[in-house]
Amino acid sequence: MRNELGSAALGRLLRSIAVVFGVVTIVFFMSRAVGDPISRLAPIDSTQAEIEQIKEEIGLNDPIMEQYGRFLIDIVQLDFGQSFRATRPAVDVVQERLVATIQLGAAGLLVAFAVGIPLGIIAAVRRGGAMDLLSRLLALFGQAVPNFWLGLMLILFIAVSFDWLPTGGRTGFQSIILPAITLGSFPAAAVMRFTRSAMLDTLQQDYIRTARAKGLTERAVLFKHALRNSMLAVVTLLGLQVGTILSGAIVVETVFAWPGLGYLIIQSIIATDYPVVQAAILMTSVWIVFVNLVVDVSYTFIDPRIRTGTV
């Protein structure tokens, strides 16, 4: 049994490594085979000879596969080249910002789950009631309201009009509130719908009827029997939401000038700081793959019903 779990986890790990490898490959070929980075690398007024010299120096004249091999070796060593703007290794620039993004992402997830789970439970238990309608309306709007627009509206109504909270930047606890709400709202709708349908499924199971039949209080049935089993399904959602959160963060950080990875990416594009863009994109992808791996593997260990093959 233990071995089975171990080999499933190993298989999942290998698949994750393959995915990371795929992402690296896409990033390389998209950026090399399609666009010539020389126009970004050389000063605007450089002569043809100078351009040739730079090309030779950074190995752009070598065969593409050789460049690809070198790119792979560099990346394993976390070497993404020098940032043009900051003139230090791109990976350092990215790592500085990573903390801010993880902070914002965690706060956003907290909002999503703190709002989504209770609403989903109420909607399922009082199915068809006013709360269910409200939660469905919220879900409907959650899918229709763009998060950047929501962020701007929060700035307009709460930060500008009432001057309650800062409009942007990262200046302490208060500055994370609005970005976290903005970031969390979209996944909150997903968490809510998911919790609702997981609860509804569980509540129809035979063992719930048994629990009720033997005279347990409704409270015990809901929280001890139904909720625990439903939450297992909700955990999987956590992994799926990480991608949403990280791509949402790019937008939200730009709106609130939150100095994280996303804001860095957008700034670096404007400044055509190519190595930083590349490093940030790869880092983000690796994070998504990593969190999904952790969620998947831990899920296998938490739920004894899940065995090899289904992971």
Added chain:
Amino acid sequence: MSEAQVPAVPLDERRRRRWRIRSPKTLVVTLAILILFVVLGLFGSQIAPEDPYRLDLVGRLQPPFFQSEGSLDHPLGTDDLGRDTLSRLIFGARISLVAIAMIIPLATIIGSLLGLIAGWFGGWTSRIIMALVDLQLAMPGILVAVLLAAIWGPSLRNVVIVLVFALWATFARIVRGETLALREREFVIAARTIGAGDLRIMTRHILPGLVNSIVILATLNVATVIIAEAGLSFLGVGVPQDTISWGSMISQGRDLLSISWWLVTVPGIAIITVSLVVNVFGDWLRDFLDPTLRNVQ
């Protein structure tokens, strides 16, 4: 319905009927707004009251008509260069419509085809296709958009590539799942027994069973395209800044947020209205075509 049947409906079913979002009335309103959106997208240049690019520095930053300084000449006000917001809004519908028209068919065809192939052939074919799905999950569309914008600069072509890349995987996953279920059905086994080829079974026997889910999924992804295009253009990695899009309108109005609220609010409301309406329509379509699919997505 006879009276004896009424108590047979469970209590919460009855309650659910009372709290319905979708009524025939909602459907009519929904369709009307959808048609309006399509008409504006197609014939916006004839309908718009003004040239959306015309500058008028004297009449800049006029608020909408219902505010005291506003006038009916510019019902939704003007921006910091004096351009008419209503006309820009109407022109902006076009880019959303174009994006939908290009992205949804491409993503639907590519995704469904790969899902069908993966589901029918299984084995290594399926494994490779599913690995591509994993890859898409690890690279959110916005990252691809950023990468493309960094290489080529913003363009509509990027938006199309990015969103097709972001959306095909959902189709592939769902179509594969349904194909897996269908291939065990008796009529498919029967077809195989009488010697029908792979291609014939896939197109004649399996595909017809998939059409409903594919149509539903395509409809539900329309709002995603509208919002995503706006988001990419807002970030400056979507359509170029001089193309009028609801997203770029919001991005341009952003710096004036505290002075002229309408520049950000109005295009946002347009995005929300159209997305909402498309989703309500998609939900309705799902219930109409296949009630068993209520929990897809």
